[in-house]
Amino acid sequence: MEKNKSEEFYKRLRAQLIDDTDWPSNYLYKFIVPTDKEKIEGINRIFDNTGAVIESKLSNKGTYTSISVMVHLSGPDEVIEKYIEVSAIEGVISL
Numbered sequence: 351m352e353k354n355k356s357e358e359f360y361k362r363l364r365a366q367l368i369d370d371t372d373w374p375s376n377y378l379y380k381f382i383v384p385t386d387k388e389k390i391e392g393i394n395r396i397f398d399n400t401g402a403v404i405e406s407k408l409s410n411k412g413t414y415t416s417i418s419v420m421v422h423l424s425g426p427d428e429v430i431e432k433y434i435e436v437s438a439i440e441g442v443i444s445l
Contacts, residue, residue, distance in 0.1 A: 360430050367426035377429050379419040380445040381436060385412055392439045393417055396432060 402421035
């Protein structure tokens, strides 16, 4: 059931990205992750060698880190591919 939900989500996202954006384009990802060095480094590794600009900000209590990633991509499939890679990191919330 969860897999179908993900497939539907990505199908809608892909259609929206095609309709709303002229590709290639910059895309802004926003993630919230428990403040854990390995998880944050995992996100950074996913965007290594892409020319991405990555900004991190610690929450007030320091338990979470928000991560913004601005990256130039060629199309919606690349956007979705990165979301899927990041979703493999436990505890990450994609906004």
